[in-house]
Amino acid sequence: GDSVTQMEGPVTLSEEAFLTINCTYTATGYPSLFWYVQYPGEGLQLLLKATKADDKGSNKGFEATYRKETTSFHLEKGSVQVSDSAVYFCALSEEDSSNTGKLIFGQGTTLQVKP
Amino acid sequence: ETGVTQSPTHLIKTRGQQVTLRCSSQSGHNTVSWYQQALGQGPQFIFQYYREEENGRGNFPPRFSGLQFPNYSSELNVNALELDDSALYLCASSLTSGGDEQFFGPGTRLTVL
Numbered sequence: 718g719d720s721v722t723q724m725e726g727p728v729t730l731s732e733e734a735f736l737t738i739n740c741t742y743t744a745t746g747y748p749s750l751f752w753y754v755q756y757p758g759e760g761l762q763l764l765l766k767a768t769k770a771d772d773k774g775s776n777k778g779f780e781a782t783y784r785k786e787t788t789s790f791h792l793e794k795g796s797v798q799v800s801d802s803a804v805y806f807c808a809l810s811e812e813d814s815s816n817t818g819k820l821i822f823g824q825g826t827t828l829q830v831k832p
Numbered sequence: 833e834t835g836v837t838q839s840p841t842h843l844i845k846t847r848g849q850q851v852t853l854r855c856s857s858q859s860g861h862n863t864v865s866w867y868q869q870a871l872g873q874g875p876q877f878i879f880q881y882y883r884e885e886e887n888g889r890g891n892f893p894p895r896f897s898g899l900q901f902p903n904y905s906s907e908l909n910v911n912a913l914e915l916d917d918s919a920l921y922l923c924a925s926s927l928t929s930g931g932d933e934q935f936f937g938p939g940t941r942l943t944v945l
Contacts (some may be wrong), residue, residue: 747866753936758929760836760922767931806874815880815888816930820866824875 718743719811723823730797730830739827740781740807748809750774750783750790751820755804764792764805789800797830804828834859836937837923844943845913853908853940855923863887863929864906866898867921869939881906882929911943918944 724739742750749768753761765774770785779794780807807823837856845851855862863882869876877890881900894909904925910917920941923932 760938761839763888763933763935766933791888808874813888817877817880817882817888818864818926818930818934819877819880819888819890820867820875820924820934822876824874825872 719809719812719821720749721807721809721821721823723805723807723826725826727827727829730828732799732830732832733796735828736792736797736828738805738807740792740823742788742790742807742809744760744788744811746812748811750781751808751810752779752781752790752792753806753822755806756823757803761806775799780789780817794826797828799830799832801824802830804830836923836935838917838921838923838937838940840940841938842941842943844945846945847913847915849913850870850911851913851942852940853910853921855906855908855922855925855937856868857904857906857923857925858912858935860930861927861935862904863926863932864904865924865926865934866906867922868892869922870916871919875922877934878908887929913944915944918942 749764752764765776767774767783808820865880866878869875879889921941923937926932
């Protein structure tokens with residue numbers, strides 16, 4: 718079945734550093750790809766998405782490009798802030814027979830940004 | 833516009849008991865999906881309800897069951913609780929099924945002792 722693999726954390730950075738969180742996927746079809754963020758004690762918030770190859774999703778300074786040739790969707794931000802500290806999940810929307818659009822998540826990467 | 837809400841926030845049960853978790857979908861959304869997030873893991877799909885019918889199920893045993901009501905709110909029921917059922921249970925609603933953006937609630941933290 719479809720799957721998502723993220724780089725293991727935790728990732729610890731100083732404020733204003735460059736962030737990359739790697740994400741690769743395995744899928745039989747052409748899924749949409751997502752990055753979700755989870756702040757302590759909260760549910761998931763959609764950070765950005767891309768629905769087809771070469772699409773770039775962006776939001777709040779974060780970017781990710783849907784790379785079909787490398788089956789990747791790496792998350793990047795040029796200058797992180799302490800408020801970006803959270804757990805980041807890469808996910809794909811699986812194409813299934815029931816047309817649920819169910820999400821398959823990676824295991825999550827914890828980002829800690831120090832002042 | 834009210835977002836997705838879930839109740840209760842936290843719950844403690846003992847092995848063998850039964851539990852019901854509740855979710856109110858975002859206004860205008862007819863689809864609710866439930867996910868289980870074990871500690872330190874990504875969420876896993878339990879099932880989805882679309883217009884009051886189950887519309888797909890993940891790899892969870894039949895003791896996980898659900899309902900969706902005419903107002904599209906939903907319940908997740910778990911019978912014969914096991915220790916491994918301890919997790920954060922997330923509800924997500926979407927405009928319709930099939931790949932639309934899913935909006936998540938804050939979750940219910942279930943602890944089974």
